[in-house]
Amino acid sequence: MEIFGISTALLGSQLLIGLINGSFYAILSLGLAIIFGLLNIINFAHGAQYMMGAFVAWLALTKFGINYWVSLILAPVVVGALGVVLERTMLRKLYKLDHLYGLLLTFGIALIIEGIFRDQFGSSGESYPVPELLSGGVNLGFMYLPIYRGWIVVAALSVCFGSWFMIEKTKLGAYLRAGTENPQIVQALGINVPLLITFTYGYGVAFAAFAGVLAAPVFQVNPLMGSHLIIVVFAVVVIGGMGSIMGAIVTGLGLGLIEGLTKVFYPEASSVVVFVIMVVVLLVRPAGLFGKT
Amino acid sequence: MPMKTLLTVACASVFATLSVGAHAQISGNTVKIGVLTDMSGTYSDLAGAGAVLATEMAIADFVEKEKPGFKIEIVTADHQNKADIAANKAREWFEREGVDTATELVTTSVALAVMKIAKEKDRIALISGAASTPITNEQCNDVTVHYTYDTYALSNGTAKAVTTQGGKTWFFLTADYAFGHALEKDASAVIVANGGKVLGSVAHPFPGSDFSSFLLQAQASGAQVIGLANAGADTTNAIKQAAEFGVTPKQPLAGLLMFITDVHALGLQPTQGMYLTTGFYWDRNDETRAWSKRFFDKQKRMPTMVQAGQYSSIYHYLLAVKAAASDDSQKVMAMMKKTPVNDFFAKNGVIRADGRMVHDMYLVQVKKPDESKYPWDYYTVKQVIPADQAYQPLADSRCPLVKK
Numbered sequence: 001m002e003i004f005g006i007s008t009a010l011l012g013s014q015l016l017i018g019l020i021n022g023s024f025y026a027i028l029s030l031g032l033a034i035i036f037g038l039l040n041i042i043n044f045a046h047g048a049q050y051m052m053g054a055f056v057a058w059l060a061l062t063k064f065g066i067n068y069w070v071s072l073i074l075a076p077v078v079v080g081a082l083g084v085v086l087e088r089t090m091l092r093k094l095y096k097l098d099h100l101y102g103l104l105l106t107f108g109i110a111l112i113i114e115g116i117f118r119d120q121f122g123s124s125g126e127s128y129p130v131p132e133l134l135s136g137g138v139n140l141g142f143m144y145l146p147i148y149r150g151w152i153v154v155a156a157l158s159v160c161f162g163s164w165f166m167i168e169k170t171k172l173g174a175y176l177r178a179g180t181e182n183p184q185i186v187q188a189l190g191i192n193v194p195l196l197i198t199f200t201y202g203y204g205v206a207f208a209a210f211a212g213v214l215a216a217p218v219f220q221v222n223p224l225m226g227s228h229l230i231i232v233v234f235a236v237v238v239i240g241g242m243g244s245i246m247g248a249i250v251t252g253l254g255l256g257l258i259e260g261l262t263k264v265f266y267p268e269a270s271s272v273v274v275f276v277i278m279v280v281v282l283l284v285r286p287a288g289l290f291g292k293t
Numbered sequence: 294m295p296m297k298t299l300l301t302v303a304c305a306s307v308f309a310t311l312s313v314g315a316h317a318q319i320s321g322n323t324v325k326i327g328v329l330t331d332m333s334g335t336y337s338d339l340a341g342a343g344a345v346l347a348t349e350m351a352i353a354d355f356v357e358k359e360k361p362g363f364k365i366e367i368v369t370a371d372h373q374n375k376a377d378i379a380a381n382k383a384r385e386w387f388e389r390e391g392v393d394t395a396t397e398l399v400t401t402s403v404a405l406a407v408m409k410i411a412k413e414k415d416r417i418a419l420i421s422g423a424a425s426t427p428i429t430n431e432q433c434n435d436v437t438v439h440y441t442y443d444t445y446a447l448s449n450g451t452a453k454a455v456t457t458q459g460g461k462t463w464f465f466l467t468a469d470y471a472f473g474h475a476l477e478k479d480a481s482a483v484i485v486a487n488g489g490k491v492l493g494s495v496a497h498p499f500p501g502s503d504f505s506s507f508l509l510q511a512q513a514s515g516a517q518v519i520g521l522a523n524a525g526a527d528t529t530n531a532i533k534q535a536a537e538f539g540v541t542p543k544q545p546l547a548g549l550l551m552f553i554t555d556v557h558a559l560g561l562q563p564t565q566g567m568y569l570t571t572g573f574y575w576d577r578n579d580e581t582r583a584w585s586k587r588f589f590d591k592q593k594r595m596p597t598m599v600q601a602g603q604y605s606s607i608y609h610y611l612l613a614v615k616a617a618a619s620d621d622s623q624k625v626m627a628m629m630k631k632t633p634v635n636d637f638f639a640k641n642g643v644i645r646a647d648g649r650m651v652h653d654m655y656l657v658q659v660k661k662p663d664e665s666k667y668p669w670d671y672y673t674v675k676q677v678i679p680a681d682q683a684y685q686p687l688a689d690s691r692c693p694l695v696k697k
Contacts, residue, residue, distance in 0.1 A: 014509065122594075123335055123336070123526075148537070220559075267498075270506075
């Protein structure tokens with residue numbers, strides 16, 4: 001059977017791949033949305049932090065023999081801790097200023113981090129093997145699905161919805177949201193707001209590192225892996241609505257699917273389709289699809 | 294008018310002395326070599342700092358062996374793979390810093406931009422890293438040497454070998470820019486000429502990171518071979534993901550431009566059995582091993598063909614300057630073209646009228662993990678492609694400098 005001259009098997013497989021890539025967009029844009037929504041910082045270092053997550057996993061494996069599953073926790077903790085240091089020593093001084101300052105600072109830091117990694121590890125990148133438990137694949141009839149790719153979707157979605165639940169439905173989430181809404185009153189109620197904010201930045205950064213570990217076995221672990229992805233992820237956040245948690249998740253997945261379809265029908269446009277949608281959304285609904293105006 | 298006559302005679306003799314002096318001399322008694330390369334981007338491993346090192350080694354070896362009467366200086370710059378940055382730098386070097394030759398020039402757009410400025414300023418461009426054939430065809434000029442390899446030689450070597458061994462139907466993954474399309478076009482011609490057929494191709498964005506979608510399209514085409522008309526991280530990611538999705542080994546890949554650094558980065562597991570064409574392999578004979586080990590001691594990586602070619606081109610250039618006793622670009626070019634290249638990199642290499650340095654190329658196969666006995670033991674040389682068959686025949690050249 002064919003749709004628009006494309007066999008349904010090929011179409012099905014492309015949609016599935018779109019969903020896999022969408023999972024990466026979702027998890028990265030979620031981290032950005034949390035940081036922006038609660039701190040008002042446009043975290044341009046997100047791509048570099050994603051890359052660092054992948055490198056921590058690779059270094060842990062090759063230098064210390066630490067396996068994938070441990071790295072899945074370890075890398076977000078290590079990179080998240082570096083994020084905390086960054087927030088405490090630098091970002092903190094910029095909260096009172098315009099968004100632009102935070103953006104410029106994190107952008108500069110991203111360039112420095114990438115430069116250091118390029119100097120240390122070169123540009124051709126390193127290989128990270130697929131963990132034993134998730135190697136191989138299953139034949140779905142219309143395509144051969146590597147088990148690891150399936151795992152990416154499961155892991156990304158559970159983490160995304162888990163975070164959404166924590167922020168929107170738990171007491172800690174309520175403190176977080178209240179702390180950013182009106183820090184003075186929340187502080188007066190005896191809650192340590194600066195600590196809450198530091199924790200939030202570290203948490204958002206840990207998300208990027210988690211995505212980096214997920215990506216390591218699929219892509220070449222390369223100092224530039226984040227800078228290629230981050231621009232698309234920013235577009236996803238803008239389309240979803242800056243700071244909207246659910247918006248980031250849903251738009252990430254949706255745009256993955258749309259990009260997947262573009263790769264079948266007109267592959268040359270697949271790298272710009274997200275930006276075309278961004279422009280349209282900005283013109284029609286400047287606050288984004290899920291943003292509050 | 295005795296006074297005026299006297300002056301004229303005096304002036305004439307002064308000018309005569311000056312011009313004789315200039316002919317036999319090298320400006321400032323210094324030869325200045327510029328290495329314009331990618332120091333930080335995607336090609337920095339295959340060219341970059343290693344190319345600078347190769348240049349320094351060539352200069353040091355030349356000074357030691359030939360004891361020239363002139364000084365040699367080296368300047369380096371990062372062109373970031375951008376033609377505009379490269380063009381500005383080359384102009385500055387030629388106009389203000391007295392640089393005699395701009396070298397390396399990885400990335401086709403960079404090479405094309407700089408060779409044009411070299412022609413305008415009457416200096417020399419020595420291209421080691423860039424790959425596209427227009428350099429010695431439509432865009433050729435008489436001050437440029439294309440030294441190490443080109444897309445014709447690559448596709449001629451790899452596509453021919455794979456097609457004649459039974460890989461008759463092909464599907465291409467092509468990087469969507471000038472280089473990718475040039476590579477696909479050259480390879481397709483070779484495939485068809487050898488009785489094969491191209492079933493289709495997909496142009497992927499450059500640079501890309503996820504190739505699974507394109508690989509599945511290639512899989513659906515049912516082609517026997519998937520040709521990778523791309524380079525660098527695009528190639529390594531495509532190879533890695535082809536193994537992941539079970540596309541290989543059923544449909545083997547043919548990497549049309551792969552460097553030893555790519556194989557090193559991926560490891561032998563996903564790359565084993567692949568054919569590729571290269572202008573240099575470090576472990577080919579005692580001579581190549583000796584030079585490469587010196588390189589390795591400093592760089593901690595074995596040299597790519599670009600880096601080995603860079604050494605050879607610089608050495609050959611300096612020999613020509615010494616023989617011509619001049620840094621005048623026309624005289625040096627004439628000497629470079631007259632003298633064959635004989636070193637660890639090339640035997641009886643010849644620079645043709647179109648600027649192409651023709652030398653033997655090597656068709657190699659990537660070893661299986663258990664065949665590799667020591668670090669960087671990656672290739673088995675399957676076939677030496679003789680210089681006269683490796684490159685585009687002069688008769689087919691579209692370069693106006695070639696007299697037919």
